[in-house]
Amino acid sequence: MNLPSISSNVRIVSFLVSVFTGAFFILTLPATSMGLLTAVNLPYAARWDNAEQRSKQTKSITQDMTKGYWHSRETRDKYCIRFGENENEHNWGITECFDKNAFEKKQTDVFQLTRQTGTLTLTGKLYQAEGDGTYEFVANEAFLTYLTEQGITSRDENFMFHLYLADMQKQYIAFLKTHYTQIEGNRLMELAIHEVSQKKYQEYIGLFEKYSGKKPSIQEVIEAKIHGIDQAYVEEIQANGYTGLDMKKMMEAKIHGVNADFINSLKQEGFTNLSMQEVLSAKIHGVDPSYIGQMRKLGFTNLTLEKLSEAKIHGVNASYIHDLETAGFSNLPINKLIEAKIHGVNADFISEAKSKGYNLGTIGDYISLKIHGMARNTGRE
Incomplete structure (x- = not known):
């Protein structure tokens, strides 16, 4: 994809709906099975975001995105333009930044930019710090015919608009065709939305x-x-x-955020020669130097990373260990702590059991009591 006149670093799609109280929420559907979630109700300026936040929820828009309202803001060398359904910002929006000289002035307050995929016309005040007005995109029928000839079709009425914003060109299509017999239109649109250039x-x-x-x-x-x-x-x-x-x-x-810093932090704690799966497990479950240090201060100095992960998964931490200490159980082995936490044995339960006459000797006894239940009125099982 050649992008001679467009900055592809700050495009974002936000979908907003009113929910009972009138608050607005961004609806985000996964781009893949591992989708992304966009923040809610950000101020307008904060929504000039990275295109990585855009996922294929774009295809769920039923409105015609090819015409509507635009609002631009000037940067040092760009005009960043937010296209939307209307002047109200609480609707879908898609933002793109263009070189300042990208648009050709056709007449007073009318500007156009033509690409292989079509022509975008802006009506309003563009060349100023902030501008707004209306827009309309007209697809190039010849390019649409070319796509059809290549077997690339889409029922999405905004298909060509997204290709236009990414400046999709025949050269890129030809490149893809050398690698794939069939190209789905929606996949091509996702490449455009996520700004995957031909070089990339x-x-x-x-x-x-x-x-x-x-x-x-x-x-x-x-x-x-x-x-x-x-x-x-x-x-x-x-x-x-x-x-x-x-x-x-x-x-x-x-x-999951595994990088050199995290790998090295585990090495510094003495965990070397780990498999990537072990590193992943630690990262996913929050076994980091802070948690490792916390457990070591409590006397657990020789735990494997696997056992630390197990403890962290079940919520065994300094707070829980101190909770059991207040109930009279100190220096418990890690396996008993994990077992007790799994079954919900804590200071409150032990206190309640004692109030019913269960003055038991070991944490294991209280675990068994929790599993089998206790008679709340008689003080006996």
């Missing part, structure tokens, strides 16, 4: 072929782009000893 796509092909031994599907490329997989991240993971991972595992690591 070629890089992803290289990454997948090198690390997974296969050419990626278009969906896999989209997912890699959404989750920020690139050569730099692959090299970062490899530099920390994980040289045999395929792209699927690297993508999983990236999704």
